[in-house]
Structure formats: structure tokens, C-alpha cells
Amino acid sequence: DYPLLSKFIVVCAVSGGGLLAYADATHPMVYMLWHHPRGKQEKKVVVLGTGWAGTSFLKKLNNPSYDVQVISPRNYFAFTPLLPSVTCGTVEARSIVEPVRNIVRKKNVDISFWEAECFKIDAENKKVYCRCNQNTNMNGKEEFVVDYDYLVIAMGARPNTFNTPGVMEYCNFLKEVEDAQKIRRTVIDNFEKASLPNLSDEERKRILHFVVVGGGPTGVEFAAELHDFVNEDLVKLYPAAKDFVKITLLEAADHILNMFDKRITGFAEEKFKRDGIDVKLGSMVVKVSDKEISTKVRGNGETTSIPYGMVVWSTGIGTRPVIRDFMKQIGQTNRRALATDEWLRVEGCNNVYALGDCATINQRKVMEDISAIFKKADKDNSGTLTVKEFQEVIDDICERYPQVELYLKNKKMRDIVDMLKEAKGDVAKESIELNINEFKTALSEVDSQMKNLPATAQVASQQGTYLANCFNRMEEAEKNPEGPLRFRGEGRHRFRPFRYKHLGQFAPLGGEQTAAQLPGDWVSIGHSSQWLWYSVYASKQVSWRTRALVVSDWTRRFIFGRDSSGI
Ligand code: FAD
Incomplete structure (x- = not known):
């Protein structure tokens, strides 16, 4: 009925299409918006990261009502607990990685993957800004924008150098598969270099001095692996190097493996001593140059410079720049990681979730909840509880907050509890009263350790699974906003809050011996735990391949020994 109008519409559509086609070819930002129109009613979920948290989320997500886009600079998942084994060729790098596309190849959920790095999150406009991976032939210059309805941030963390001069330039890290491969090449290169003629003994000694900084599980496992590699394989191939090679482990605290039971710490320190690994406790690295590492001894402040051939820096994790910028944007400064509530929702944002090493459950809320639990138990408002009531409260707190449980297990907390009990007399008498405030003060003393769940694969993957289950039931929950009857009392959210279940932890110590700290404070050290370690790590692999x-x-x-080509 309106021929002119319809012609006008056709002309607009054609020229609009032409413009978009032109823009498509010229501007990659438009490319994304044009090629991924919000046609269907599907909610867009953007997942940043394909590590433990991101991958377990993707594996468990099975609700077809989402359009999922995954963005990560690496197109594979890496089984990080086996990275130390890759450094010495015990396990090949290829064996511990699984292509993301294999993992997300699901029939019922629409999942796309972009190999790119997110460099900015704009939570206000629900957009993430990305840059193509440096490795692609686009030269890292191409950028694009993706919009979302729900954002899942699972970008992990980066190594923490504590701004120590020279660490970035001269140290090796052990965080990514490439790092492990580089260490493997460097170890072999150093043995080859030390075998060259015309070198002084002093120089050979320096080249074959391997220094590990950080006595946590990663540093200790790497030192143990390297010791085995050298003694079981390399000394046979480089017999002249035997008298020059040395491994040193530097730890700023009083003991290595601090987060483990003291029986494990003691055993590890003794074993390393027997193996000839030089463990220097209370040694803080203050500077690294191309051939020397300088340490300051805690206590007397004495500084020493140690010549080295290779340093592996493994002192914990820090915040990625993109996360730090995002935290500034949403007013979360002075933290290491993004603060979330117990449902993993980032505080101060809508529909943004954070999990794994880049996130932490907000401490303020934890302390508020702990106070509320004490208040409820203190019926007569006297500020004290009996030993039995106190124990019940602790059990309740531990069930809600596994980080406190982990923490109660560590020596310091046990000492505090003992101290409180002793202060009040005979523990056996249930009528003895314990002061709530004393305990709360004690808890806040160790506040910083309580802040975070441990930054482990276990936490990250349980969080991914938890969040995927929430997403799977989101639609159902929206239709029934009150949620299941049993959660209505809490009145805060339609899903049960995230609860971490600690399944234990291992510390491989070399020589086919492993220390295992399992739930219930059960400690096992030796060859049997090594077999347990083999079976757990085989079973936890992400695919049958x-x-x-x-x-x-x-x-x-076992049959042929480790490969010493360094390739
Ligand atoms: P990650 O697994 O680090 O994944 C982060 C993901 O984000 C990666 O895919 C990365 O490519 C991606 N990403 C990075 N930047 C961006 C960006 N800008 N945009 C988009 N994506 C990005 N834990 C244990 O429980 N047991 C162990 O035995 C154990 N051993 C370990 C040994 C080593 C050597 C190391 C390094 C760690 C070990 N861990 C262990 C810790 C465990 O690996 C981490 O806690 C876990 O990887 C955290 O998972 P995540 O998903 O948060 O981060």
C-alpha cells in the first residue's frame, strides 16, 4: 500500500548492509557485534579464562538456554599440578594439556571460543574489550568488544615478584606450560655449558648452581624433581658435572611447606638435608642480577650474594593488571583479588562472577557471620561459652567457612585454642567458660590468612562446578524466586552459598616419596603416598587422552629414565 515507503526501507537495508559489510572488513570491533547478533532470546554468558575454574564451569554447564563465549589467550587447559614434572621431562608438556575446543564440543550448549586476551572490563555497559593473541598472525594489534548478560571472570593470577629488582629480567617462573618447557631447556643447556672446555671450576660451579626461591609446595616439588633428575639421569650422562652441581632452596619464613602439618615440614626439611639440597631458611631475596642473587638474612640483616646458573622464582601469586584496573573501577582497591560474596558474585556489580585464583570471598562478611554465630550461641549474653558450646560454634563456623577450618588446623591456631583452654583450667570439665572476645581477637590476629581460600586447583574447580550448577538452574529459580523451602530462612539468595570441601593436599618430596595431608588431619609420608599421588593425579586428568x-x-x-635432550 505504501510503495515509496517500502522502496525506502529496501534502500536503507541494502545501504546499511553495505556499510556494515564495509565496516566488517575494516574494523574488527564491529566484526564481533555484526557476526554475533543477539537474535535468539539466549542469555549471553562470557567466560574469561580456560584454567581450572573456567574449564570446570564449562564442563558442567549443560543448560542449552545460554549462548556462551569463551575468551582466553591460550586455547588449551593445562593440568598445573604436573608442571614441575614437565620441567625435568618426567612428563611431556603435551601430555598435560587438553585443547579447549575438545572440552567445549558439547551438543546441547552453544559455546564459541576466541583465542584472545581481555584487557578491559566495562561492567557498567556490560562489555569486555579484547585483543587478539600476540601469537596469532594478526600481530596482537587487533581489538574487539564482546557484550554479555553474565560475565564469569576466571583469569587466574600472575607470579608475585614483590617488586624485587631483577626478578622479572633474570628469573624463571613456573606458572605456565611455556615456563616449564623453558626451565627444562635451561637445565640441560647449563649442563652442556658446564661441560665445555676452557671453563674455570668456579664458572662450572656457578653454571650448575640451581636456586629455587620459595619453599611452598611448588618450589619444594620443583627442587625435589630437579634433584632426582640430576642424580638419577644427568650425572650418568655428565659424570664430570657431579662435583659441581648444587641445588639451593631459599625461604623467607622459618620453615618450608608452612601450610602443611609440622610433621610434614620436619620430614621434608630432614629429607632435603640428607639429599644435599641446601635449604636456607629466613633468607629474603632482595635483588637478582644476571649472575648473582642477593639475600638478606632475617634477624641479623646480613646480606649475601650467591652466584647462580638458574633461578626459579616461586613465591606465590599476584594480581593481573586487567583485574587490578577492574578493581579500581568498582572501588575494590587494596586487595590482591576480586572480592565476591559467598555466591561468587563480584561485590558492587550486577551479573558478574569471579572464581579461582583471581577471586576471594569477602572477609568482612565472614567476620560478621562468625560474630552472628557466636551471638546466637551466647544465649545469656554473658560474653562467654562453655567448652562444649564453644566446640559446637567452631564446628558450625568450620562447616560454613572451610578457610577457617584449614586455618584451625595450622599450628598457630591450635596453640591459640590451647592457650584459651589452659587459661580457664581443666579442659575436661564442660562447664569451663571460654571468652568469646578473646577468641575473636585471636581470629582477627590471623586475619590475613583467613581472608582467602587457598589459591589451589581444588578451590578453583569446585567453584567452577558450583557456578555451573547455579547457571543450570537459574531459569528454574527465576520462575520460582522464593527457591526451595529449606533455603528461604536465609532469605538472601535463591542458591545455596558456595562451600569448599577440602580433599587434602600432597607434597611430592622426590625419591618416590610424597607427603599427604588428608581430611581429618591424617598425615601419610613415604612410598605408599607416592602411589596414592599417582592414582589421584591420573584420575583427576581432564580427559582419557x-x-x-x-x-x-x-x-x-620408570623403564628408560627421563629424556635429557631438553626438547
Ligand atoms: P588458571 O588455571 O591460572 O587459569 C587462568 C586462565 O585465564 C588461563 O586460561 C589463562 O590463559 C587465562 N587468562 C589469563 N589472562 C587472561 C586475560 N587477560 N583474558 C582472558 N583470559 C586470561 N593446585 C592444587 O590444588 N594442587 C596442586 O598440586 C597444584 N600444583 C600447582 C603447581 C604449579 C606449578 C602451579 C603453577 C600451580 C599449582 N596449583 C595447584 C595451583 C593451581 O594451578 C591454581 O590454583 C589454579 O590454576 C587456579 O585456577 P584458575 O582457573 O583460577 O587460574
Whole structure:
């Protein structure tokens, strides 16, 4: 009925399409918006990161009502607990990685993957800004924008150098697969270099001095792996190097493996001493140059410079710049990680979730809840509880906050509880009263340790699974906003809050011996735990392909030893 109007519409559509096609070819930002129109009613979920948290989220997500876009600079998942084994060729790098596209190849959920790095999150406009991976032939210059309805941030963390001069330039890290491969090449290169003629003994000694900074589980496992590699394989191939090679482990605290039971710490320190690994406790690294590492001894402040051939820096994790910028944007400064509530929702944002190493559950809320639990138990408002009531409160807190439980297990907390009990007399008498405030003061003293769940694969993958289950039931929950009857009392959210279940932790110590600290404070050290370690790590592999590869690598190592080509 309106021929002119319809012609006008056709002309607009054609020229609009032409313009978009032109823009498509010329501007990658438009490319994304044009190629991924919000046609269907699907909610857009953007996942940043394909590590432990991101991958377990993707594996468990099975609700077809989402359009999922995954963005990560690496197109594979890496089984990080086996990275120390990659450094010495016990396990090949290829055996511990699984392509993301294999993982997300699901029939019922629409998942796309972009190999790129997110450099800015704009929570106000629900957009993430990305840059193509430096490795692609686009030269890292191409940028694009993706919009979302829900954002899942699972970008992990980066190594923490504590701004120590020279660390970035001269140290090796052990965080990514490439790092492990680089260490492997460097170890072999150093043995080859030390075998060259015309070198002084002093120089050979320096080249074959391997220094590990950080006595946490990663540093200790790497030192143990390297010791085995040198003694079981390399000394046979480089017999002249035997008298020059040395491994030193530097730890700023009083003991290595601080987060483990003291029986494990003691055993590890003794074993390293027997193995000839030089453990220097109370040694803080203050500077690294191309050939020397300078340390300051805690206590007397004495500074020493140690010549080295290779340093591996493993002192914990820090915040990625993009996360730090985002935290500034949403008013979360002075933190290491993004603060979330117990439902993993980033505080101060809508529909943004954070999990894994880049997130932490907000401490203020934890302390408020702990106070409320004490208040409820203190019926007569006297500020004290009996030992029995106190124990019940602690059990309740531990169930809600596993980080406190982990923490109660560590020596310092046990000492505090003992001290409180002793202060009040005979523990056996249930009528003895314990002062709530004394305990709360004690808890806040160790506040900083309570702040975070441990930055482990276990936490990250449980959080990913938890969040995927929430997303799977989101639609159902929206239709029934009151949620299941049993949660209505809490009145805060339609899903049960995240609860971490600690399944124990391992510390491989070399020589086919491992220390295991399992739930219930059960400690096992030795060869049997090593077999437990083999079975747990084989079973935890992300696919049958990597499981088969890892087991065959272990078998190859048993029969033929480790490969010493460094490739
Ligand atoms: P990650 O697994 O680090 O994943 C982060 C993801 O984000 C990666 O895919 C990365 O490519 C991606 N990403 C990075 N930057 C961007 C960006 N700008 N945009 C988009 N994506 C980005 N834990 C244990 O429980 N047991 C162990 O035995 C153990 N051993 C370990 C040994 C080593 C050597 C290391 C390094 C760690 C070990 N951990 C262990 C810790 C465990 O690996 C981490 O806690 C876990 O990887 C955290 O998972 P995540 O998903 O938060 O981060």
C-alpha cells in the first residue's frame, strides 16, 4: 500500500548492509557485534579464562538456554599440578594439556571460543574489550568488544615478584606450560655449558648452581624433581658435572611447606638435608642480577650474594593488571583479588562472577557471620561459652567457612585454642567458660590468612562446578524466586552459598616419596603416598587422552629414565 515507503526501507537495508559489510572488513570491533547478533532470546554468558575454574564451569554447564563465549589467550587447559614434572621431562608438556575446543564440543550448549586476551572490563555497559593473541598472525594489534548478560571472570593470577629488582629480567617462573618447557631447556643447556672446555671450576660451579626461591609446595616439588633428575639421569650422562652441581632452596619464613602439618615440614626439611639440597631458611631475596642473587638474612640483616646458573622464582601469586584496573573501577582497591560474596558474585556489580585464583570471598562478611554465630550461641549474653558450646560454634563456623577450618588446623591456631583452654583450667570439665572476645581477637590476629581460600586447583574447580550448577538452574529459580523451602530462612539468595570441601593436599618430596595431608588431619609420608599421588593425579586428568599420555610418560620414565635432550 505504501510503495515509496517500502522502496525506502529496501534502500536503507541494502545501504546499511553495505556499510556494515564495509565496516566488517575494516574494523574488527564491529566484526564481533555484526557476526554475533543477539537474535535468539539466549542469555549471553562470557567466560574469561580456560584454567581450572573456567574449564570446570564449562564442563558442567549443560543448560542449552545460554549462548556462551569463551575468551582466553591460550586455547588449551593445562593440568598445573604436573608442571614441575614437565620441567625435568618426567612428563611431556603435551601430555598435560587438553585443547579447549575438545572440552567445549558439547551438543546441547552453544559455546564459541576466541583465542584472545581481555584487557578491559566495562561492567557498567556490560562489555569486555579484547585483543587478539600476540601469537596469532594478526600481530596482537587487533581489538574487539564482546557484550554479555553474565560475565564469569576466571583469569587466574600472575607470579608475585614483590617488586624485587631483577626478578622479572633474570628469573624463571613456573606458572605456565611455556615456563616449564623453558626451565627444562635451561637445565640441560647449563649442563652442556658446564661441560665445555676452557671453563674455570668456579664458572662450572656457578653454571650448575640451581636456586629455587620459595619453599611452598611448588618450589619444594620443583627442587625435589630437579634433584632426582640430576642424580638419577644427568650425572650418568655428565659424570664430570657431579662435583659441581648444587641445588639451593631459599625461604623467607622459618620453615618450608608452612601450610602443611609440622610433621610434614620436619620430614621434608630432614629429607632435603640428607639429599644435599641446601635449604636456607629466613633468607629474603632482595635483588637478582644476571649472575648473582642477593639475600638478606632475617634477624641479623646480613646480606649475601650467591652466584647462580638458574633461578626459579616461586613465591606465590599476584594480581593481573586487567583485574587490578577492574578493581579500581568498582572501588575494590587494596586487595590482591576480586572480592565476591559467598555466591561468587563480584561485590558492587550486577551479573558478574569471579572464581579461582583471581577471586576471594569477602572477609568482612565472614567476620560478621562468625560474630552472628557466636551471638546466637551466647544465649545469656554473658560474653562467654562453655567448652562444649564453644566446640559446637567452631564446628558450625568450620562447616560454613572451610578457610577457617584449614586455618584451625595450622599450628598457630591450635596453640591459640590451647592457650584459651589452659587459661580457664581443666579442659575436661564442660562447664569451663571460654571468652568469646578473646577468641575473636585471636581470629582477627590471623586475619590475613583467613581472608582467602587457598589459591589451589581444588578451590578453583569446585567453584567452577558450583557456578555451573547455579547457571543450570537459574531459569528454574527465576520462575520460582522464593527457591526451595529449606533455603528461604536465609532469605538472601535463591542458591545455596558456595562451600569448599577440602580433599587434602600432597607434597611430592622426590625419591618416590610424597607427603599427604588428608581430611581429618591424617598425615601419610613415604612410598605408599607416592602411589596414592599417582592414582589421584591420573584420575583427576581432564580427559582419557591426557590420562593415557600421563600414565605412559610415567611408565616410560620408570623403564628408560627421563629424556635429557631438553626438547
Ligand atoms: P588458571 O588455571 O591460572 O587459569 C587462568 C586462565 O585465564 C588461563 O586460561 C589463562 O590463559 C587465562 N587468562 C589469563 N589472562 C587472561 C586475560 N587477560 N583474558 C582472558 N583470559 C586470561 N593446585 C592444587 O590444588 N594442587 C596442586 O598440586 C597444584 N600444583 C600447582 C603447581 C604449579 C606449578 C602451579 C603453577 C600451580 C599449582 N596449583 C595447584 C595451583 C593451581 O594451578 C591454581 O590454583 C589454579 O590454576 C587456579 O585456577 P584458575 O582457573 O583460577 O587460574
